[in-house]
Amino acid sequence: MSAHPGAIRLETLTKAYGSVTALHDVDLEVRAGELLTLVGPSGSGKSTILRLVAGLDRPDSGRILVDGTDVAQVPPHRRAVAMVFQDYALYPHLTVRGNLLFGLRVRRVPRAEADRRARAAAERLGIADLLDRYPDQMSGGQRQRVALARALVREPTVYLLDEPLASLDAQLRFATRADLLAVHRDLGTTMVHVTHDQAEAMTLGDRLAVLDAGRVRQVGPPQQVYDEPADLVVAGFLGSPPMNLVPGGGVLGEAPGLTLGVRPEDLALDPDGPIEATVEAVEALGSEAILLTRCPDGTRLAVRTGPRHGLRAGAGLRLRPDPHRLHRFDTETGQRRRRAEGVDE
Ligand SMILES: Nc1ncnc2c1ncn2[C@@H]1O[C@H](COP(=O)(O)OP(=O)(O)OP(=O)(O)O)[C@@H](O)[C@H]1O
Ligand SMILES: [Mg+2]
CATH class of the missing domain: 3.40.50.300 (P-loop containing nucleotide triphosphate hydrolases)
Structure with a gap:
């Protein structure tokens, strides 16, 4: 005791x-x-x-x-x-x-x-x-x-x-x-x-x-x-909005058998970013804004940004995911894949 x-x-x-x-x-x-x-x-x-x-x-x-x-x-x-x-x-x-x-x-x-x-x-x-x-x-x-x-x-x-x-x-x-x-x-x-x-x-x-x-x-x-x-399950539950999860990797990078995830705050607005998307809706929260975007392949990504982003619904933009903040999960079991397994990077 x-x-x-x-x-x-x-x-x-x-x-x-x-x-x-x-x-x-x-x-x-x-x-x-x-x-x-x-x-x-x-x-x-x-x-x-x-x-x-x-x-x-x-x-x-x-x-x-x-x-x-x-x-x-x-x-x-x-x-x-x-x-x-x-x-x-x-x-x-x-x-x-x-x-x-x-x-x-x-x-x-x-x-x-x-x-x-x-x-x-x-x-x-x-x-x-x-x-x-x-x-x-x-x-x-x-x-x-x-x-x-x-x-x-x-x-x-x-x-x-x-x-x-x-x-x-x-x-x-x-x-x-x-x-x-x-x-x-x-x-x-x-x-x-x-x-x-x-x-x-x-x-x-x-x-x-x-x-x-x-x-x-x-x-x-x-x-x-x-x-x-x-x-x-944990990735999809914690966070508001929760982590963006893309089965197969898709716009986040092809990853057969895996689901890739990125949090809304780890997607930066960047004119040279690799991901093309369109703003579907803007949630202005005062101290920050959440952009609900859609990629040409239909993937939806939530993006957390500062309040003065100057974008409206319908606007096009490009996004850059933070490469150190990509999460990898086994699509079938749902389990996180760790670096030790040689999957990260
Ligand atoms: N007295 C009861 N009779 C029948 N089913 C019950 C009873 N108490 C809980 N359950 C069921 O057990 C499960 C767990 O219920 P519990 O109340 O622990 O959930 P919770 O996580 O506290 O949910 P909430 O966030 O809505 O309070 C639910 O499916 C609920 O319907
Ligand atoms: Mg309860």
Whole structure:
């Protein structure tokens, strides 16, 4: 056991709901004190993983170890785990204060200590002035903060956060993201965090785990996963817009049996570039623009560029892919081809 508690290990976890297999042989390690972000398309099994760790559901097979101990026989309220649900799940008949204190009362935390924790958590998340409100008297974003505060007051060794920022507006989301990172830094507690948001996936976590159809596809530091996606699924999921993928190589260079990929930011506008394309649409995002282009052979390429590109739909242009940023995947297996195999360069 390490100095901090809260190490989680999932071993060949499998879970089916009737004919739907939500998780297939999932192996995943969360280090003590780590903030691990889980991403993946809707229905990929993210919430299922959290529910199994929290003890709200049982796996069909496989093991869940917390600090080396199999928790199969430990009921949810005995696990040192606090979960923030995707839909907040606040008690509607209790005020914010009541919601914060409820879990502590069940666990017989002395009243003064419980009050202290509730106040500290409410202040930390900027909801101290809402303590006497009921859930239906608050906005979605406020409810979400209450749900986060309710997890904080439990002072668990593991936090499981299921899209805890999903219904916040952009500014609050940014601020709460910083709060969450500060909480993690101050408490040093293990956190597993689920998100759909590309920016959160990249910024809010020591490591990123990409899930697809109930399988873990890749785990690693966010930038590494972004720079070297292990397979076509990860390449097509991370990034907004995602990586351009061309089966057979096509305009990116003939590569039979392979699929070549290039990220939108790795395609430069260059009058002498080797790729000819026409702008189909322009997405102006203020700080940058995304050009949706089409090549004469029908290949579509998204290009990220500065906002003052001066191009309109219908304009012709030439593109140059960064040769050091071309990704190669086996079309059949989807697996990344590495340099060691003699395929890169
Ligand atoms: N209680 C249940 N009964 C039946 N099927 C379920 C149940 N819970 C989850 N599933 C199915 O298991 C799969 C994984 O669901 P899960 O909720 O883990 O997905 P998710 O990755 O959290 O998706 P989202 O991003 O939409 O929240 C889905 O196909 C879902 O329909
Ligand atoms: Mg979910």
